[in-house]
Amino acid sequence: MTILAIDDERTMLLHLKSELKKVFPNAELLTFDECDEVLTYLDAPQSRAPQYAFLDIKLRGMLGIELARRIREHCPQTRIIFCTAYSVYALEAYNVPALGYLMKPVTEQKLRDAILHIESQLGTPPEGGAPHDHKLVVHTFGSFDVLYNGTPVSFEREKARELLALLVDRQGLSMTNSEIEAVLWEDPPSQQYLYTLFHSLRKTLHSIGFDDLLIRSRNRTSIDVSKIQCDLYEFLQGNPDAANSYAGEYMNNYSWAEYTNGRLYNGNFSDFLLAAQMRK
Structure with missing residues (x-):
């Protein structure tokens, strides 16, 4: 499993990476603080399609909403989840379409709850270390x-x-x-x-x-x-x-x-x- 974590604030990015590791200990976790780096990765022929992309909505050089669209163009099956301190963006985020949004600060429990809900709505079992609730x-x-x-x-x-x-x-x-x-x-x-x-x-x-x-x-x-x-x-x-x-x-x-x-x-x-x- 490959997961993208994207935030132009370095402290926030490191925190997101830390919390994601708790939920997906066996995943390939790739972090980016520049939008261009994300697009370069996706264009590379050897890159793996990410199962999840966690990204801030307000990014340097490109709105996260636009970046999410670009990610979905490359990888239609990627589950997009926005992490933001700006709740006013929430409804617009859902029109990307995104599968969810998390208010900062992102925590392990918020991630687990969001992932369980997303996978239940999609009717698919959690992958790669995500929590199994046996329900x-x-x-x-x-x-x-x-x-x-x-x-x-x-x-x-x-x-x-x-x-x-x-x-x-x-x-x-x-x-x-x-x-x-x-x-x-x-x-x-x-x-x-x-x-x-x-x-x-x-x-x-x-x-x-x-x-x-x-x-x-x-x-x-x-x-x-x-x-x-x-x-x-x-x-x-x-x-x-x-x-x-x-x-x-x-x-x-x-x-x-x-x-x-x-x-x-x-x-x-x-x-x-x-x-x-x-x-x-």
Whole structure:
């Protein structure tokens, strides 16, 4: 793995390099304090395409936004992350397109959080020493998707997949069998069919080592939210990257999710925050 660190302030560059080494101890870490040096490296036939480029937005001789565009022209797959003390640039930075931005001073924890979020959004596993959190990655913005180690999880029954989506939507709050049936079907089937769905869902989760994701107690079911990384949950926690990824669509493959989407779209978070408090 090759990583570029770019800052025209030498002290900041050394600090960024130090923090990156903690997160990517085995990576080839290349530092630059001049934009021309970056372009010379990228033009060299023997250069390796960087997986990440961490750069300041305000650079000597060229705005970091322009340099980011040049990097992406050479290496379209490079993940661009801006490191800046100027928050006013944040929205413009996202239009590069960049995958994230970090406010200075950059720390090891900020880097780990940003990388985990980026890789979860891309549906790829962290590389080269980046942190593994052993969680299911759940996407709710747009369509509902579940990924494990960067690969979409295959469900034996589509209705079992929808059952999991409903439990994710409830953010760890338990539901009775009757409540689940009322949401998933206009005319509830036999109770035996719901048990069949639970069995199918458990079978899928067992195949990827998440037997304990479902929490069953008598007639109630919930999920252990600590075992998933979900864009909805990060959005409600104020994560700026998650907020940026919400484009007005939420689990658009399920009609019952329109109610939640309406609250997200209109900024009505009171019920969500109450649910979050109850599950702590």
